[in-house]
Amino acid sequence: MRQIVLDTETTGIDPNEGHNIIEIGCVEMEKRRLTGRTYHQYVKPDREVEEEAISVHGITNEYLADKPKFSEVMEEFIEFIRGADLVIHNAAFDVGFIDKELERNGYPERIADICTVTDTLALAREKHPGQKNNLDALCRRYGIDNSHRELHGALLDSEILADVYLMLTGGQTSLVLAHEGEEGGMNQAGVIHRVQGDHWELAVPRASDEEMKEHETFLALLDKKSDGECVWLRDGSEGEEVH
Template identity: 70%
Template structure:
């Protein structure tokens, strides 16, 4: 499997590609062996229809701003070559891949995203790791203490950069989120390390929030009921006295 990963996000005119909605922004950041390379793909796209008011409230991208941008047909080839052969990391992949595949079909492309990329859904990873908890991007940033204070509106490139940090924290084993081997970003940047996540001997230990604690207690109550008040897990927590909350 390729060690090249691309964290991807899109913004759209609305929620349903089947209703004629379009992609209006694609943002991708590239990682190689779990480190940012500095390579990215970012493109605004002129849609075939106006942006829904509800969508504009989310991402702030106006019809006027998009009027002089290229169409999806103009940028599709370049985008496909950028992602080809990589593992795509997407939060709620069904949404973004559904839009991308619909746009490809509309523009006469035979290829679909799954034909050229492996797709990994970070939302599903988060749901498995934190069952019963909120796992949207903002909630995961709070859980893993990732600064997203600059995220006032959704934006495809910004969200893909934040998701890269979230994904590395979710999957563990990352030493630092750095640009390239020597800290250079490949485009004349200052080589700033975006965030230290963890190393193999200093893994982050997020504290359980009240919601997680309540869910855990509810689960112990169920175990205790099924065990006739003899839940061994709770017994250990209570110093050898079963059946106490």
């Protein structure tokens, strides 16, 4: 399945009050792996960015002054996402803005005509009822490194959301067991880092002693996060731990 993890930044919170999209960020996944294909575009709005919004994403009116209008990038953007399942956190917000921009610019289709949508906020609320489920809270919950996220940004947030989505849906994130300190591995704090696409096909015929130790550390982390329910640490007979 082709999926596009998407995020936008805007001039304000309500498209029906004339607010515009000012940044679009997308990362592509196929078969639950990042392909390396992205779409990223800043957009010049029809109105000024509100100060409150600037404090969130840091994108100023001056920075956007020479950027293309939505009408100029609309076709390219639609072509990138067409036919995919869009993975969005609080999808109603982003889809509402995109649909309003399409309407303003006379485009005949809406997101529902072009893509399916998966809302990770709805997934998170179902899985973690009564808890904070914003992106920062989910990163803390799943041990995903977002220390470089000082301000919101559409492309950065979509990259982080890809990791969150994979953890939310119970699959392995794009990580490998690497030597301590290597990019894409697990550091001493147990923080998960994303790996680049050229690592995914790396074959390791036999794990080294160090890799086995890191594997055991990872399983211990899973066991802790699942309240002792990590099946790989049990032999399946009487719930006894595997030694």
